[in-house]
Amino acid sequence: MNKSNEHVLAMGACFNEHADSHLVCVQNDDGNYQTQAISIHNQPRKVTGSCFFVFSGALKASSGYLAKTSIVEDGLMVQITAEMMEALRQALREMKDFHIPCGKADQEECQEHIHIQWQEDDRNFNKGIISPIDGKSMESITSIKIFHGSEYRASGKVIRWTEVFFLQSEDQPNGLSDPADHSRLTENVARAFCVALCPHLKLLKEDGMAKLGLRVTLDSDQVGYLAGSNGQPLLPQYMKDLDSALVPVIHGGACQLSEGPVVMELVFYILENIS
Known part of the structure; x- marks a missing residue:
């Protein structure tokens, strides 16, 4: 938070075991990259995980948008105003939930919503990893x-x-x-x-x-x-x-x-x- 660019906030994401699909970036034969979503066979996608997310505070108030979202490679980009970025950073510092309405400012109802929610500490990681020294389990160890x-x-x-x-x-x-x-x-x-x-x-x-x-x-x-x-x-x-x-x-x-x-x-x- 303190070391990042004040106009951009980017964070990597962990694998989400609760998601039924995930964004991936695939290189085509012509060398270009294309975003795809891999999912469980014959199961509708309800929750899609991403590898990173980026908040950009470069959206101008004159653009007519409250906020804009887009998929970039295997992650999510959220464009917000500088004022919204300042409020977001303050909420993160105070560990408070935060809501970002997206879409055009003149619309009666927003089509998309970004919800940032604080959850209980997840200790369900490094499953199956053991120490090469003595076989000690490394599950839930940072x-x-x-x-x-x-x-x-x-x-x-x-x-x-x-x-x-x-x-x-x-x-x-x-x-x-x-x-x-x-x-x-x-x-x-x-x-x-x-x-x-x-x-x-x-x-x-x-x-x-x-x-x-x-x-x-x-x-x-x-x-x-x-x-x-x-x-x-x-x-x-x-x-x-x-x-x-x-x-x-x-x-x-x-x-x-x-x-x-x-x-x-x-x-x-x-x-x-x-x-």
Whole structure:
């Protein structure tokens, strides 16, 4: 909210299990993209999910419209006035429901309505996901996908950081109040882990340990880490390099921690270097 452009508010959406259809964007043979809705066979569409939504505050009052909606690729675009955008942002900050009537201003009844409603916290996510360290269930645990995280190459392999799970914080046992506050620490930990394992990537991949987990604990009484793959701890031959790289980073992060305790788990993949 605070960092986004004041005229545009865009948010990604999660998969909606209650929807009977979803918007998708398909590339045609001529290279152009077309929006389609995939749905359950022989079942009428009642609730359609989208992958993102965008509110644009560029609609002029002179346009004659209260608000306009349109489907863009696999998401929803809502054009509103600058005044409506300001009211929307205020409602979101105060966690209040918000209603946007759409259509021409001179119409007696609006054809479309946008309702933004606050719901109970949804804990039904990461179903079936388990830790590569010890098989611990990650269901209902807050996580963030990493799309541009640490990535290092060695011996024809590449190790890539793909996700971080926030297992515990002092205020919320199932996740941090604001995971973004720990972005620098998680990035430093991921970088140290990748660098330490670079000399071992070929051997790890050949031994079937392509998915790796690193669980870091930061507490006043306990600071440490666990690393593993396929439900087993990594062998001692890897731990010496990991200790040298990770221990200084983790202890440094613990000293700077303003809240505690914190337990987070980072997930890495070893892939073939095709570049």
